[in-house]
Amino acid sequence: MTIRNPAHRALPCALLGAIALTACASVAPAARQSSAPFEAVWQRHQTTINYVGFTAQYSCDGFEEKVRTILLYLGARRDLKVQQVGCNRAFDQPGHIAAVRADFYTLSPASATGADTVNAQWTMVTIKPMDPYWMDFGECELMQQIKPVIAGDYSVRDLHYRTACVPHDTTISDFDLHGQFPKLAASPSP
Secondary structure, eight states: OEEOOGGGGGSOHHHHHHHHHHHHHHTSOOOEEOSOOEEEEEEEEEEEEEEEOSSOEEOHHHHHHHHHHHHHHTTOOTTOEEEEOSOOOGGGOOBSEEEEEEEEEEEEEOSSOOTTOEEEEEEEEEEBTTBSTTOOTTOHHHHHHSHHHHHHHSOOEEEEEEEOOOTTOOOTTSEEEEEEEEEEOOOOOO
């Protein structure tokens, strides 16, 4: 669960209308297939993702779900495991500190075709405020702190990763990630 900064209520109605139109337009899948299929293999990754932020607050369950959603969106295999670490807040209250352990697989181009290879395709992916719709304003610190996982555990082409976080403040452009990530290629119709 993300707790929004109260400053959101102060935005002018015209800006809120523009944001709503942008959010509606981004409901369409942002991921686009952008290359011919290639052979890939699944690689396992295990990591701990820590969050310490001033702007967004997460409940323990909310942070676990947000990280799971981001990893899946970038192409992690559906059997990933994301589990909160050391969460002892009463009644799962939102806070500025959270951590999860993640055990997941991502695709990487194969050096040779083999029994364990799958067909993959480079897919353009974007993450910025309200694109996809589940990314909120104020989640810049999360995007800043998850960068080592994205840059280190995913094969990615043309990665553009920008964060401009200001504690206790949000802007419509405080973070932006886009690049091509390998995802399973769509099976041809019979």
